[in-house]
Amino acid sequence: MCTTCGCGDEANTRVSSLEGTGHTPEHEQLRLHVNDPGHPHPHPHDHEHSHPHDHDHGPDHGPGHHHPSPNTETISLEQNLLAKNDLLAARNRGWLEGRGIRAFNVMSSPGAGKTTLLVRTLADLGESLRAGVIEGDQETSLDADRIRAVGRPVIQINTGAGCHLDADMLRRGLDALDPGPGSTVFIENVGNLVCPALFDLGETAKVVIVSVTEGDDKPQKYPHMFMAADLVIINKSDLLPYVDFDVDACLRRIRQVNPRAEFLTVSAATGEGLRAWYDWLGGTTSRSGISRSDSLTDSLTDAH
Numbered sequence: 085m086c087t088t089c090g091c092g093d094e095a096n097t098r099v100s101s102l103e104g105t106g107h108t109p110e111h112e113q114l115r116l117h118v119n120d121p122g123h124p125h126p127h128p129h130d131h132e133h134s135h136p137h138d139h140d141h142g143p144d145h146g147p148g149h150h151h152p153s154p155n156t157e158t159i160s161l162e163q164n165l166l167a168k169n170d171l172l173a174a175r176n177r178g179w180l181e182g183r184g185i186r187a188f189n190v191m192s193s194p195g196a197g198k199t200t201l202l203v204r205t206l207a208d209l210g211e212s213l214r215a216g217v218i219e220g221d222q223e224t225s226l227d228a229d230r231i232r233a234v235g236r237p238v239i240q241i242n243t244g245a246g247c248h249l250d251a252d253m254l255r256r257g258l259d260a261l262d263p264g265p266g267s268t269v270f271i272e273n274v275g276n277l278v279c280p281a282l283f284d285l286g287e288t289a290k291v292v293i294v295s296v297t298e299g300d301d302k303p304q305k306y307p308h309m310f311m312a313a314d315l316v317i318i319n320k321s322d323l324l325p326y327v328d329f330d331v332d333a334c335l336r337r338i339r340q341v342n343p344r345a346e347f348l349t350v351s352a353a354t355g356e357g358l359r360a361w362y363d364w365l366g367g368t369t370s371r372s373g374i375s376r377s378d379s380l381t382d383s384l385t386d387a388h
């Protein structure tokens with residue numbers, strides 16, 4: 085569950101490899117399906133899924149028991165939830181680093197072009213990029229089907245009512261995807277500019293996409309998402325002649341909330357500007373961290 089928007093019920097999260105028939109809604113069955121005996125591998129983590137926030141008071145608590153006010157309870161629930169998530173994210177990060185795997189958490193509002201960009205990237209880079217994808221959506225395997233069509237391994241995570249991926253979901257996705265050492269994992273988060281910003285997954289870098297049809301004011305309205313970004317991609321540049329979107333104003337607003345973010349302007353549909361995205365992806369292999377030194381001018385030049 086998400087204490088930011090009050091959504092969710094993590095017991096309904098489903099992880100699916102799409103192999104076989106599996107559209108059963110039972111999350112336990114799907115987990116068995118993912119870990120099917122045809123694809124054995126050791127469980128890399130030492131913990132089990134738990135629901136620390138999900139307990140109710142029993143009817144028999146003692147007379148000295150004191151109920152905090154509802155507001156206090158919400159805040160401590162959120163702190164506990166995020167603290168637990170950060171711990172699991174740190175384990176994911178260690179697990180990924182230990183295998184030299186790069187994981188990119190791709191976030192945006194619904195429809196900004198995450199899947200389109202990933203499909204095109206996998207098709208353009210072909211065998212030069214060993215990559216798999218973990219797809220997060222509330223429902224359906226439509227996005228995973230699109231990745232599968234370009235012949236790459238993909239795992240679908242359906243969050244049900246949940247509006248974001250968390251570190252435990254990524255861990256389960258990684259168990260199922262079983263990415264090879266030195267490979268790349270793209271994580272397509274649930275389309276949402278709010279809640280995914282709060283949940284560290286243990287990823288190598290956070291990539292935020294904003295499309296020109298959404299308006300150039302998004303960095304100010306959703307500052308947490310843009311503060312968290314390592315790279316911001318402005319997508320759908322092919323539509324710039326038809327919409328009222330000022331790229332320079334948007335970049336300035338990104339800079340105001342996050343001076344270290346890099347940014348690129350691309351069209352995942354026409355391919356414009358994608359060279360810079362591929363260079364960025366390549367750069368993260370040779371650099372130990374993500375470079376945060378690019379100036380506004382450099383990035384603007386790179387994008388064209």
Ligand SMILES: Nc1nc2c(ncn2[C@@H]2O[C@H](COP(=O)(O)OP(=O)(O)OP(=O)(O)O)[C@@H](O)[C@H]2O)c(=O)[nH]1
Nearest residue numbers: 193194195196197198199200275319320351352353
């Ligand atoms: N004109 C134009 N359309 C694009 C571009 N990128 C994506 N689209 C279109 O935008 C729509 C949404 O794209 P998706 O890739 O499904 O977006 P998404 O972010 O994965 O969406 P969710 O998974 O639902 O959050 C589709 O109709 C795409 O064809 C682009 O660069 N230019």
Ligand SMILES: [Zn+2]
Nearest residue numbers: 086247248279
């Ligand atoms: Zn949520």
Ligand SMILES: [Zn+2]
Nearest residue numbers: 086089247279
């Ligand atoms: Zn939420």
Ligand SMILES: [Zn+2]
Nearest residue numbers: 198199227272
């Ligand atoms: Zn998508």
